[in-house]
Amino acid sequence: MSRQRALDNISLRPTDAWARTEYSLEYHVGYARRLTGEDPTTVRGNRALFDALGLDFLWRTQDGLYDDWLSRGRATDMGHAEYADAGADRREPRESPFHAVEEVWSFDPTSEYGLPSFDDQVAAYEQLNRAARENYPHQLVSGGYYKTIVSGAIQAFGWDLFLQAAADRAKIERVFDRFYQHTLFHMRAWAATTAEVVIQHDDFVWSAGAFMHPDIYRKVIIPRYAELWKPIRAAGKKLVFCSDGNYMDFAEDIVRAGADGLSFEPVNDFPFMGERFGSSHCLVGSCVDCRDLTFGLWEKVRQDIDRTFRLLEGCRGAILCVGNHLPANIPEAMLERYLGEVRSRVSR
Secondary structure (H helix, E strand, C coil): CHHHHHHHCCCCCCCEEEEEEEHHHHHHHHHHHHCCCCCCCCCCHHHHHHHHHCCEEEECCCCCCCHHHHHHHHCCCEEECCCCCCCCCEEEECCCCCHHHHHCCCHHHHHCCCCCCCHHHHHHHHHHHHHHHHCCCCEEEEECCCCCCCHHHHHHHHHHHHHHHHHCHHHHHHHHHHHHHHHHHHHHHHCCCCCEEEEEEEECEEECEEEHHHHHHHHHHHHHHHHHHHHHCCCEEEEEEECCCCCHHHHHHHHHHCCEEECCCCCCCHHHHHHHCCCCCCEEEEHHHHHHHHHCCHHHHEEEEHHHHHHHCCCCCEEEEECCCCCCCCHHHHHHHHHHHHHHHCEE
């Protein structure tokens, strides 16, 4: 367990072990309390849990001082499916405030939601980063931005109108450019902090892959990623790209745009990612699928752990995790078995 181990893996430096993280551990309240004896809803409890599990890296993004778009202007609340225990996080969707594609094409997120002063945003991000160093001294906590170009458009408009508007490439490019400009403000602010690693999150594909024409990705979206990452790289920081869904068709483009690491779900073939990028980029994920853990398929999980470590033999840096999270409905015995098995094998 070491923040340095995480940074070394991201930087492709020799280190004694692969780094580890996991997502959604906060949903496993009973397990965490039994493991640590602490209240897992507190910083102290979280720190005890991450330390007890030997985690090296904590995934974090933060969309700035004006991040609550629903309170600042028009945005779409698409609700939230049951994920936490007993469906405590379920939220019903609300009607979109947008009713025509023309409203989408004319929309400007900065005009709608505003931006704080740059100095105030840098100070807020720096405060977050320093608090993370104090609260989690044994883990590397990332900076990062979540509502990037495509995710920002989905957050604002909802899926239906967004997809209708995206049918016109010229008009949607102008919309994407405005979300890019809004995101760039935050990436420049993160670049001005002491954060060592920054995550660019953008759910720009589905589980089946692209939902827009490939040219929109390669000529409109990804070139703007490259511009977002220039201030991060100029500041000497590492950039990890993260998206839900299957983005294997665009992984080469993401790498050429300047990402140092790729964070992905198991719908992306780990052998594919490892063979093409394992020698040049940090991989954040594994072959393990949370659905196999949920259904108690230990033999399948064990085989996927074996496959992961075999594939890592040709890699230079990795942060191991279940890429599609650890939802609350995973049986505790399976969760504990998986976490223990991976931890026992991370030494290089």
